[in-house]
Amino acid sequence: MTRLAIITGASSGIGAACAGQFREQGFMVINISRRECPVDGVVNVCGDLGEVTSANALGQRLVEAIEQHTPTSVCVVHNAALMLKDSVADTADSDLERVIQINVVAINALNRHLLPLLPTSSSLLFIGSTLSEKAVAGAFSYVVSKHAQLGMMRATCQDLMGKGIHTALICPGFTDTEMLRGHVGHNQEIIAAISELNSFGRLVDPHEIASLVTWCHDNPVINGSVLHANLGQVEN
Ligand SMILES: NC(=O)c1ccc[n+]([C@@H]2O[C@H](COP(=O)([O-])OP(=O)(O)OC[C@H]3O[C@@H](n4cnc5c(N)ncnc54)[C@H](OP(=O)(O)O)[C@@H]3O)[C@@H](O)[C@H]2O)c1
Numbered sequence: 157m158t159r160l161a162i163i164t165g166a167s168s169g170i171g172a173a174c175a176g177q178f179r180e181q182g183f184m185v186i187n188i189s190r191r192e193c194p195v196d197g198v199v200n201v202c203g204d205l206g207e208v209t210s211a212n213a214l215g216q217r218l219v220e221a222i223e224q225h226t227p228t229s230v231c232v233v234h235n236a237a238l239m240l241k242d243s244v245a246d247t248a249d250s251d252l253e254r255v256i257q258i259n260v261v262a263i264n265a266l267n268r269h270l271l272p273l274l275p276t277s278s279s280l281l282f283i284g285s286t287l288s289e290k291a292v293a294g295a296f297s298y299v300v301s302k303h304a305q306l307g308m309m310r311a312t313c314q315d316l317m318g319k320g321i322h323t324a325l326i327c328p329g330f331t332d333t334e335m336l337r338g339h340v341g342h343n344q345e346i347i348a349a350i351s352e353l354n355s356f357g358r359l360v361d362p363h364e365i366a367s368l369v370t371w372c373h374d375n376p377v378i379n380g381s382v383l384h385a386n387l388g389q390v391e392n
Contacts, residue, residue: 159183160227161373162218164205164266165236166198167191169333170283173362174233174369181370186221188214188266189236205236205262206254215269222273230278231373232270234263234305237283239298239335252297259301263308276320279373282309283365284325286386306382313380322379324372329386332359355388 161178165171166187175185175195187193192200199221203214222230238258240251267280287295288302309325316323330336330350336359340346351358368385372378 158225158227159229159231160222160225161185161231161233162188162266162270163193163233163235164188164262166193166195168194169335170328170331170362170365171233171235173366174235177363177366177370178231183231184225184227186218188218206238206258208257208261208265211257211262211265212269215266218266219269219273222270228275228277229373230270230274231369232266232274232278232280233283233369234266234281235283236262237298237301237335239295239339241294241339242296243294244296247296252300255297255301256304259298260304260308263305267312271316271321274321277376278321279376280309280312280316280321280323281369281372282323282325283369284309284327284382286327286329286384286389288325288327289382289384309382310380322376324378324380325382326365326368326372327382327384327386328360328365329354329384329389330359331362331365333362353390354386355390358387360385360387 161183163171163174166175167189175193175198178185185198187198187200201217204210238255282305284305285302287299288306291299309323312323
C-alpha cells in the first residue's frame with residue numbers, strides 16, 4: 157500500500173518540513189523544485205515551474221511515477237511560489253506573468269496531468285498566504301497570485317464533487333523561511349518587529365504548517381476550506 161505525497165518546492169522551508177513529516181508517516185515523497193530536497197528518502201524530480209514547457213514535462217514525469225507505484229492515496233501539496241517586491245504602479249507585465257506562471261499556471265498544469273490518475277482519498281492542498289484574503293503594499297504580483305489560488309481551490313472543490321478527492325487552502329502567516337528572510341533583506345530588526353505581529357510574539361515554525369498539511373490530507377471534512385495558520389495575527 158503506497159501512499160504518495162507530491163510536494164512542489166520541498167527544497168526548503170515549508171515544503172521541506174512537509175516532506176519530512178510525510179516521510180515520518182511512511183509516505184513515498186516526490187519533490188518538484190530546481191534544487192533537491194534535504195530530507196532523506198525523498199525522490200527529486202528537479203525542474204523549473206517557471207517555464208511552461210518544463211511544468212508540463214514535470215507533470216508528465218509525475219504521471220509516470222504514479223503509474224509505476226499505483227498509490228492508494230496521493231496528497232498533492234502546491235507549495236512552490238515566487239514573491240517579488242512590486243506595486244500596482246511599477247509591475248512589468250513580464251514580472252506579473254512570471255509570478256502567475258509559478259504560483260498559478262504551473263499548479264493547473266500539474267493538476268491537469270495528475271487528476272485522471274488520483275485514487276479516491278487523495279487531496280489537492282494549496283499553500284496560500286494571509287495575502288490570499290487581504291493585501292499589503294509592495295507585494296502586488298504576489299497578492300494577485302495568492303488571491304487567484306483561493307479561487308482555484310474553491311473552483312477545484314466544486315469541479316471535483318463526488319470524486320472522493322478533497323482540497324483546501326492553507327494560509328501561513330509570517331513563517332521562518334528563506335522566502336520571508338529574503339523578502340526583508342535578512343534584516344533582524346524587521347524580523348523582530350514582524351514576530352511581534354501575532355499573539356505569541358514569534359514567527360511560525362515551518363513544521364507547524366507541515367503538521368496542518370498532513371492533518372488536512374487525513375481529514376476530508378475540511379474540503380473547500382481556507383485555513384489560516386498565523387498564531388493570531390494583529391489586524392491593521
Ligand atoms: N514564509 C512565509 O512567511 C510565508 C507566508 C505565507 C505563505 N507562504 C507560502 O509558503 C510557501 C512556501 O514558501 P516558503 O516560505 O517555505 O519559502 P522558501 O523556503 O523560499 O521555499 C520556496 C520553494 O519554492 C520553490 N520554487 C520557487 N520557484 C520555483 C520554480 N521556478 N520552480 C520550482 N520550484 C520553485 C523553491 O525551490 P527551488 O528554489 O529549489 O526551485 C523552494 O523550495 C509559498 O507558497 C509561500 O507563498 C510563506
